[in-house]
Amino acid sequence: MADQSIAGPVKAMGASEGDRSGRARAVILMLCLGLAGAVLLSLTSGASDASAVNVIRDWLFGTIPGDAALNARDSLIVHDIRLPRVILGMLVGAALAVCGAVMQGLFRNPLADPGLIGVSAGSSLGAVAIIVLGGTMLAPVTALLGTLALPLAAFFGALATTLVLYQVATRRGQTSVATMLLAGIALAALAMALTGILIFMADDRQLRDLTFWSLGSLGGATWAKIASVGPIIVLALAAMPFLARGLNALALGEAAAGHLGIPVQRLKYTAIIGVSAAVGASVAVSGGIGFVGIVVPHLLRLLIGPDNRYLLPASALLGASLLLLADAVARTIVAPAELPIGIVTAVAGAPFFLWILLRKRGVIDL
Amino acid sequence: MIEARDVSVAIGKKRIVANVDFEVRPGEISAIVGPNGSGKTTFLKAMSGDLVHTGRILINGRELSKMKPVEAATVRAVLPQATTLSFPFTVREIVRLGLVGGRSGVLPGEDERLPERALARVDLDGFAGRFYQELSGGEQQRVQLARVLCQVWAPVLDGGPRYLFLDEPVSSLDIKHQLIIMNIARDFARRGGGVVAILHDLNLTAMFADRIFVMHRGRLAATGSPRDVLSDDLIENVFDCRLKVGVLPAGNMPFVLPQSAA
Numbered sequence: 001m002a003d004q005s006i007a008g009p010v011k012a013m014g015a016s017e018g019d020r021s022g023r024a025r026a027v028i029l030m031l032c033l034g035l036a037g038a039v040l041l042s043l044t045s046g047a048s049d050a051s052a053v054n055v056i057r058d059w060l061f062g063t064i065p066g067d068a069a070l071n072a073r074d075s076l077i078v079h080d081i082r083l084p085r086v087i088l089g090m091l092v093g094a095a096l097a098v099c100g101a102v103m104q105g106l107f108r109n110p111l112a113d114p115g116l117i118g119v120s121a122g123s124s125l126g127a128v129a130i131i132v133l134g135g136t137m138l139a140p141v142t143a144l145l146g147t148l149a150l151p152l153a154a155f156f157g158a159l160a161t162t163l164v165l166y167q168v169a170t171r172r173g174q175t176s177v178a179t180m181l182l183a184g185i186a187l188a189a190l191a192m193a194l195t196g197i198l199i200f201m202a203d204d205r206q207l208r209d210l211t212f213w214s215l216g217s218l219g220g221a222t223w224a225k226i227a228s229v230g231p232i233i234v235l236a237l238a239a240m241p242f243l244a245r246g247l248n249a250l251a252l253g254e255a256a257a258g259h260l261g262i263p264v265q266r267l268k269y270t271a272i273i274g275v276s277a278a279v280g281a282s283v284a285v286s287g288g289i290g291f292v293g294i295v296v297p298h299l300l301r302l303l304i305g306p307d308n309r310y311l312l313p314a315s316a317l318l319g320a321s322l323l324l325l326a327d328a329v330a331r332t333i334v335a336p337a338e339l340p341i342g343i344v345t346a347v348a349g350a351p352f353f354l355w356i357l358l359r360k361r362g363v364i365d366l
Numbered sequence: 367m368i369e370a371r372d373v374s375v376a377i378g379k380k381r382i383v384a385n386v387d388f389e390v391r392p393g394e395i396s397a398i399v400g401p402n403g404s405g406k407t408t409f410l411k412a413m414s415g416d417l418v419h420t421g422r423i424l425i426n427g428r429e430l431s432k433m434k435p436v437e438a439a440t441v442r443a444v445l446p447q448a449t450t451l452s453f454p455f456t457v458r459e460i461v462r463l464g465l466v467g468g469r470s471g472v473l474p475g476e477d478e479r480l481p482e483r484a485l486a487r488v489d490l491d492g493f494a495g496r497f498y499q500e501l502s503g504g505e506q507q508r509v510q511l512a513r514v515l516c517q518v519w520a521p522v523l524d525g526g527p528r529y530l531f532l533d534e535p536v537s538s539l540d541i542k543h544q545l546i547i548m549n550i551a552r553d554f555a556r557r558g559g560g561v562v563a564i565l566h567d568l569n570l571t572a573m574f575a576d577r578i579f580v581m582h583r584g585r586l587a588a589t590g591s592p593r594d595v596l597s598d599d600l601i602e603n604v605f606d607c608r609l610k611v612g613v614l615p616a617g618n619m620p621f622v623l624p625q626s627a628a
Contacts, residue, residue, distance in 0.1 A: 017495035018458030108452050248459075249466050252449055255416045260517065261467035262437030306453035 024310035027303055031317035032268065035090070038324040042086045043078060045328055085221040089327050091233045092286045095278040097319020098240055100293020101300075101311050105247035106271050107169070107180055110301070110356070113294035114279045117184030119161045120290070121191035123230035123276075123283040124214065125198075126157025131213070132198045132206055147228040155232070155280030161187050162272050216289040216342020218327050229281040231272040236278035237316060243271055251306065289342045291349020292319055298356055367391050368413070368442075368529060368560060370400040373421035375405075375412050381407040383419070384584045390560040392527035395551055397571045398564045400581035401605050406564045407447070409581065410533055413562070414444045426526045439467040442529040448538070449510050451498055457509050458494040461485060464516030471520025471528075480519055484512035489546055503538045511535065514622060521559025530554055532563040536570065548574045568622045572596060580604055596620045 014021070045057075056078075096114070103112040103119075114120050130153040134142040142149045165187060169180035201208060206224040251256035258264045282289070296319045297311060304310050323341070324350070330341040368387040374381060383405040390396045398406045412419040412539045413509060415430055415438055423430040425441055435497065443464070451460075451483045461481040464470070470477055485493055488508040493501075497543040500510060511532075518528040536544040544567070551561045552574055572592040580588040580595060588595045601609050601622065613619065 017492075019494075020456065020459070023549035110452060125622060223379050247464055249463055251451055251453055251455065252460075252463065253446070255411070255414070256437050256444070256446060256449065258441060259414060259442075259444040261436035271565065301453060306455055307457065307459060 020305040020307070021310065024304035024307065024314065025325055027300075028310060028314050028317065031314055031321065034315050035321045035324075038074070038321040038328075039086055039090070042089065042255050042328055043082050043322045045332060059154065080223070081221075084226055085218050085327070086324060087226055088221040088285060089218050089324045091226070091230055092282045092289065093235060093292060093319040093321070093323025094316035095233045095282045095319075096289060096323070097296035097315040098312055099275045099278050099282075101297035101308065101315045102240060102243065102247065102271050102275055102294070104297055105243075105250060105308055106166075106268060108251060108253070109180065110298060111294070112180065113276065113291070114158070114275065115288065115290040117165060117180060118186075118188035118191060119158050119165070119184075119276070119279055120283055120288055121188040121195075122161025123154040123158035123280045124288060125191040125195050126153035126155070127213075127284050128195045128198045128210060129153055129157075131210060132202045135145040147224065151229045151232055151281045151284040153280075154284040155277050157191070158280040158283070159273065159276035161191065162276050166268070213287040214342075215340030216287040216345070217330075217338075217340045218286055218323075219338060221285075225285050229285050232281040233278050236274045238271065238279075239274050240312050243267060243274075244312055244358070247271070247308040248306075287340075287355075288341060289323070289345050291345050291353060292323060294356075295349050295352050296322060297301060298352075367424075367426065367527075368562075369422075369424045370409075370413060371422045371424075373409065373412055373419050373423060375408050375417050375419045377408070377417075382584055383412065385421075386581070386584075386586050388413075388530060388586070390562050391577075392522075392558055393555055394562045394576035395555050395561040395563060395574055396577045397503055397575035398562065398579045398581060399566070399568065399571055400587070404581040404604075405584040406581050410444075410531055410562065410564060414531055425529070436467055439517065440469045440523065440528075441518075441526065442531060443514040445511055445514045445533060445535055445556055446530040447533045448503065449506065455498050456494065457485070457496050457498055457501070460498050460509055461494075461512045461516055464513040467517060469523060470516055471518070471523045480516045481512070484515045484519070485509075487515065487550060488512045489543060504540065504543065507535070507538050508543065508547070511550070515550070518559070521554050521557045529560040529562065532561065534564050534566065537566055541586060544570060547583055559566070568596065568601075568628075572620045572622075592620055593618065596622065 100113045103114060104110050106112070109242065127150055130138060130142065130150050134149065145152060165183055168183040199207065200211060246257065246262045246264075249260045249262045250264070250267065252260075254264050257267075297315050299312055300314045301316060304314060324344075326344040327341050330339040330344045333339060368390040370386060373383060373386045373388070375383040386409055388396075388409070398409065400406050408417065411417045413423055413430075415433075425433070425438070430438065458481050461484055464484070465477050465480065470480055472480060481494065485491060488511050489550065490508055490512065492506065493505070493509070498506060501509065514530065518530065521528055535551070538548050539547060548570060551563060555561050555576075563575075565575070577594055578590065578592055578595045579586060579590070580600065587604050588600055596611050598609070598611055601607055601611065609622055609624065612621050612623070612626070614621055
């Protein structure tokens with residue numbers, strides 16, 4: 001029989017016992033404040049001494065005479081270096097966290113994560129193909145699509161991997177976790193091998209680009225990059241809340257979700273395309289940033305429960321905040337150099353992932 | 367009324383259900399009985415729209431295969447044999463999922479109170495705040511029934527009857543809750559809905575079913591009222607057991623006891 005103490009946080013709510021929507025709303029509100037704080041911190045911290053406070057004061061009240069020269073430099077750093085980086089970080093963090101939550105709902109498994117099951121690797125393959133072959137074999141593609149070539153290639157890489165994975169791991173509406181994880185490993189290995197071949201073909205300059213890119217970084221964020229992937233991520237994220245009710249029903253299994261009136265096939269394909277688009281776009285601009293998609297939804301489920309109507313927006317907010325904080329660490333810990341952010345998220349996320357496994361030992365049946 | 371005409375289901379090359387004719391009338395409990403592997407669950411899945419089948423299935427005169435998921439969800443709710451979850455939902459959150467389709471049939475604004483009422487009906491008062499994964503199998507089954515009840519709370523909607531599909535609703539329950547659940551089904555039928563239930567307990571079937579469909583090797587072996595269908599010969603032919611069917615002196619109701627084995 002269940003230990004009442006485990007249900008402690010939930011039970012003391014009287015008439016609405018078991019209803020966590022009130023708490024979820026409060027948490028979302030706090031996450032909004034937290035994100036605002038993370039944005040301020042990111043704008044004000046960095047290798048240069050540029051004062052974001054001055055710049056923000058200028059935005060609000062106009063330039064103070066005499067400070068103009070200094071402020072022009074600060075303004076440049078804040079406007080063209082820090083601000084795009086903050087926006088990109090928010091977009092990528094929100095995308096990775098929400099995609100993690102959606103995939104977990106889709107696969108009915110808390111361990112599904114784009115990075116873990118090969119979707120990011122497939123996406124990387126698409127991106128690397130454009131980086132290495134964009135000047136030669138794939139020149140017509142890059143000529144045709146311009147700056148969209150990279151995110152689109154990453155999107156199709158992610159889409160192909162997710163579709164194959166779903167076909168392999170799902171039989172008659174039931175997804176086998178063991179098959180999913182193992183197929184993910186196989187697909188990731190295949191994608192990485194193909195990526196390896198491309199890297200083998202790359203020249204020195206491309207090689208250097210690739211190494212830094214694959215470790216994951218928000219460095220080199222520009223307004224142009226935001227313009228090319230921002231709309232994709234925003235669109236994909238905007239579609240996700242419409243999946244929340246369906247994903248909740250899907251927790252009961254595909255057949256039961258169908259019996260509740262959910263158009264399950266449409267839900268699955270919308271989710272897969274949305275996740276592929278958002279992951280593809282994120283990978284295209286920032287490389288492999290791992291563990292955000294698994295850590296953020298897991299923490300939030302402990303806090304507000306698994307209801308996707310709240311989990312998805314909360315994941316977006318917490319994912320964005322955490323990635324900004326990770327980026328702040330990456331930028332400052334070895335200043336004036338900077339650490340690839342993928343290293344920061346992995347160092348923090350991998351032990352967390354092990355902790356989930358230990359806590360759930362015996363609960364997660366492979 | 368639900369009518370299934372000449373329904374066959376094949377999984378791979380194996381025919382699991384062959385040429386079954388079946389109906390569920392509003393106001394009645396139709397029980398499907400039969401030995402393990404006789405195709406009961408497969409047939410119910412075909413009726414729920416989960417499996418590709420041949421033949422026709424009509425719900426209130428409309429072809430099931432042409433109904434959208436949400437239309438089908440309005441006229442029937444399905445209780446599966448068992449449901450496991452991978453996420454820590456509370457009992458209330460699960461029961462509320464029954465309201466996803468939005469046509470419970472109560473007055474507007476009453477929906478919010480349905481989970482409580484449904485939980486009370488399945489004898490789970492005070493369980494709303496518990497975590498589903500921490501309940502026993504029988505309790506989980508009753509939570510799922512509460513969810514299913516929310517979905518079709520009113521047995522009649524827009525003048526048309528609605529249906530409950532129950533796949534072994536009582537097999538994990540103690541005897542008190544078996545009776546509670548079967549009485550819920552009977553009440554649903556009395557108020558104008560239709561019930562299909564796969565049952566293993568022949569005595570419970572005799573007590574509650576208005577009509578029995580006996581399945582054997584994918585085919586319909588017999589149909590009729592419990593009194594007409596449950597006989598020594600049928601038990602022997604279908605269930606491969608030599609038992610004597612008795613009749614209760616008071617209620618004219620047949621019963622089968624394993625002690626009567628020859």
